[in-house]
Amino acid sequence: MDDCIIIGAGPAGLTAAIYLARCHLSIRLFDSGSSRAAMIPCTRNHAGYPEGIAGKDLLHRMRAQAERYGAVREAVKVTAIEPDGDGFRVRTDHGSYPARTVLLATGVVNHRPEGLLPDVHDPALARGLLRYCPICDGYEVTDTKVGVIGTGEHGMREALFLRGYTSDVTLIAPEAGHRLDAACTRALDEAGIARIDGPCGGWAIEGDRLALDTAQGRMAFDSVYPALGSRIRSHLAIAAGALATGEGCLEVDDHQRTSVPGLFAAGDVVKGLDQISHAMGEAGVAATTIRNLLSERRPIRR
Numbered sequence: 001m002d003d004c005i006i007i008g009a010g011p012a013g014l015t016a017a018i019y020l021a022r023c024h025l026s027i028r029l030f031d032s033g034s035s036r037a038a039m040i041p042c043t044r045n046h047a048g049y050p051e052g053i054a055g056k057d058l059l060h061r062m063r064a065q066a067e068r069y070g071a072v073r074e075a076v077k078v079t080a081i082e083p084d085g086d087g088f089r090v091r092t093d094h095g096s097y098p099a100r101t102v103l104l105a106t107g108v109v110n111h112r113p114e115g116l117l118p119d120v121h122d123p124a125l126a127r128g129l130l131r132y133c134p135i136c137d138g139y140e141v142t143d144t145k146v147g148v149i150g151t152g153e154h155g156m157r158e159a160l161f162l163r164g165y166t167s168d169v170t171l172i173a174p175e176a177g178h179r180l181d182a183a184c185t186r187a188l189d190e191a192g193i194a195r196i197d198g199p200c201g202g203w204a205i206e207g208d209r210l211a212l213d214t215a216q217g218r219m220a221f222d223s224v225y226p227a228l229g230s231r232i233r234s235h236l237a238i239a240a241g242a243l244a245t246g247e248g249c250l251e252v253d254d255h256q257r258t259s260v261p262g263l264f265a266a267g268d269v270v271k272g273l274d275q276i277s278h279a280m281g282e283a284g285v286a287a288t289t290i291r292n293l294l295s296e297r298r299p300i301r302r
């Protein structure tokens with residue numbers, strides 16, 4: 001039986017793998033290969049890399065660091081976590097495995113604008129014409145023309161946040177009309193944020209801009225931020241009995257313990273700041289708590 005099975009090898013899962021392997025614990029690191037970090041063309045707010053670093057390069061460095069201590073990522077998709085006696089049985093597309101503890105670090109998946117197909121989406125993302133994380137890269141759009149695809153309170157909040165970087169922000173409804181109450185409308189008006197009705201379509205890279213059709217004609221932006229929410233990959237833990245918020249983010253205590261004893265969670269899958277540094281910090285806390293829990297049960301080194 002392994003001491004811990006970590007599900008997900010993004011920044012959270014890899015940090016936990018480095019910590020736990022360095023605690024002389026036996027771990028497995030299962031990953032289905034769709035880390036949000038791998039989508040980052042170049043992160044410039046992650047401390048320690050003054051020139052910035054591509055998300056794929058950061059993951060590569062972290063995997064190499066984990067492997068140095070014997071923690072190797074296995075390309076395995078987990079299909080269920082079942083509490084079993086004092087531990088768990090983790091079911092995967094490659095068989096099932098017993099573990100004393102489980103750490104879920106499965107992240108989230110951003111909803112993409114409808115009709116924005118990979119042949120435009122992926123090059124636009126790589127060129128910074130399409131962005132998903134204002135706290136990460138709002139600095140890079142300072143004083144440029146920015147479109148936000150969204151509506152309601154969520155769309156308003158994202159547009160207002162970006163207004164802190166540029167005065168040229170337009171909020172575009174993803175479907176037909178905006179759903180904005182009086183308070184949202186007033187806040188947008190006060191900030192000088194334009195509103196355009198959808199539906200959005202006809203996405204294309206035109207020169208150095210991302211262009212799209214709206215109800216008010218064709219528009220082009222230096223950068224477009226979808227503010228359409230995300231799918232939280234917490235279903236495995238919820239099915240095992242863990243509590244989650246209405247949106248599906250896992251609820252944890254100060255030590256990253258879910259409501260199921262022995263089941264921990266870290267990173268974007270937990271409610272909090274969806275950032276690399278936060279994912280790493282939570283994973284460090286989770287790993288240390290896991291180590292201490294296991295050492296209470298039996299000596300780690302005999």
Ligand SMILES: Cc1cc2nc3c(=O)[nH]c(=O)nc-3n(C[C@H](O)[C@H](O)[C@H](O)COP(=O)(O)OP(=O)(O)OC[C@H]3O[C@@H](n4cnc5c(N)ncnc54)[C@H](O)[C@@H]3O)c2cc1C
Binds near residue numbers: 012039040046125
């Ligand atoms: C375009 C973009 C730019 C960003 N820029 C920045 C930035 O500049 N700075 C910053 O701090 N943050 C940035 N972020 C956010 C950052 O990527 C995330 O906060 C970070 O990746 C979260 O790490 P994580 O380990 O929680 O999840 P992830 O990195 O998403 O990793 C989760 C892993 O779990 C695996 N997984 C999921 N389900 C299963 C399963 N059932 N079985 C096995 N494996 C599974 C996935 O395959 C994935 O590899 C950006 C995000 C995007 C999309």
